[in-house]
Amino acid sequence: MSRQSYEFTSESVSEGHPDKVADRISDEIVDLYFREAAEQGMDPWQIRVAAETLTTTNKVVIAGETRGPSSITPDRIEQLARDAIRDIGYEQDGFHWQTADIDVLLHPQSVDIAQGVDTGAGLHKAEGAGDQGIMFGYASLDVPGALMPAPVHYSHKILERLARARKQEGQDWLGPDSKSQVTVRYHNGRPVGASAIVLSTQHLDPDLTSSDIRSRVQPYIEEVLPTGWIDERTIWHINPTGKFVIGGPDGDAGLTGRKIIVDTYGGMAPHGGGAFSGKDPTKVDRSAAYATRYLAKNLVAAGVAPWVEIQVSYAIGVAAPTSIYVNVDDNNPIKGDRIEAIIPHLMDLTPRGIRSHLDLNKPIYAPTSAYGHFGREPGPDGAFSWEKVDLIDAIKARL
Structure with missing residues (x-):
């Protein structure tokens, strides 16, 4: 940024957002291959995973390519996906870890790709990049320690705090799906305050109003933002549609990456052209x-x-x-x-x-x-x- 005084906005989404449910399942598959390789004595350098996930109303589709232990079966992948959905917190009619229909369509890695990545194979004998x-x-320096841009850092922190309240502190009226957005005011190149805060959170009590939800979540937001960042100029939009009961993959389809x-x-x-999750x-x-x-x-x-x-x-x-x-x-x-x-x-x-x-x-x-x-x-x-x-x-x- 060449300007020294400006406003900048970033967003985050929770682990229960449909796209993040897909990311979680895809990354759990990567972890499973590395765990199983260690248990089976397989060289971890030989593991290959590129797993993509689609989530929608009570449906999960997993596709992509893998190379690893033969002990990893479609049934194990299906159970892994169910465990991830349960950990996120979905036990709703439209998306439930027990009842969701899960298709596993993984297949072996392309030999044409493998020859470029495997040491000693392909046109170049060194282990090459898996893609261009x-x-x-x-x-x-925005956030000491983290060394991250302040808008995205605090957008994440708001949702992490709400997830902890939901999963560990008895705030079970909160649903897994939520989105945050923070507009940060910069002065002389340094972040100094929050100009606007937007939060949409799924709520499992349909009678709650936007005002009710704001009164419940505002203390969590104030807890994670730096002291003095919220003042009378800060604009608030909490559940601005008025109601957010249907959420997660039941409300919108999700995709890895x-x-x-x-x-x-x-x-x-x-950002480069490729996503991260689901890839070894x-x-x-x-x-x-x-x-x-x-x-x-x-x-x-x-x-x-x-x-x-x-x-x-x-x-x-x-x-x-x-x-x-x-x-x-x-x-x-x-x-x-x-x-x-x-x-x-x-x-x-x-x-x-x-x-x-x-x-x-x-x-x-x-x-x-x-x-x-x-x-x-x-x-x-x-x-x-x-x-x-x-x-x-x-x-x-x-x-």
């Missing part, structure tokens, strides 16, 4: 987006710039990226071309290098399916490894 494409990573801006930076930075990390749509976020976050944490945007690109079957581009503010003392020159010394950006550096051959993907893939806390199991800040010394040594 462009990927972006971004970080900024349809909330890519929610998954990343809320529109504050570009040979697919650079996912793994290279994680790598560029990791690099951008470490660069900002090292004090290189207040914000950093990185683009990489790949050709299918080719290991090395075809380009690396770094964008910073024009007034930043350290320019993008200088940062570009040190990136190959910080991280191997081949698909194998990324998977190795970030330890991605693990069942760590289901938690990414809601509330954003970035700005999260790294887990002891290796989840969100791309959020670690462990390159600062290496960056400072080269700049």
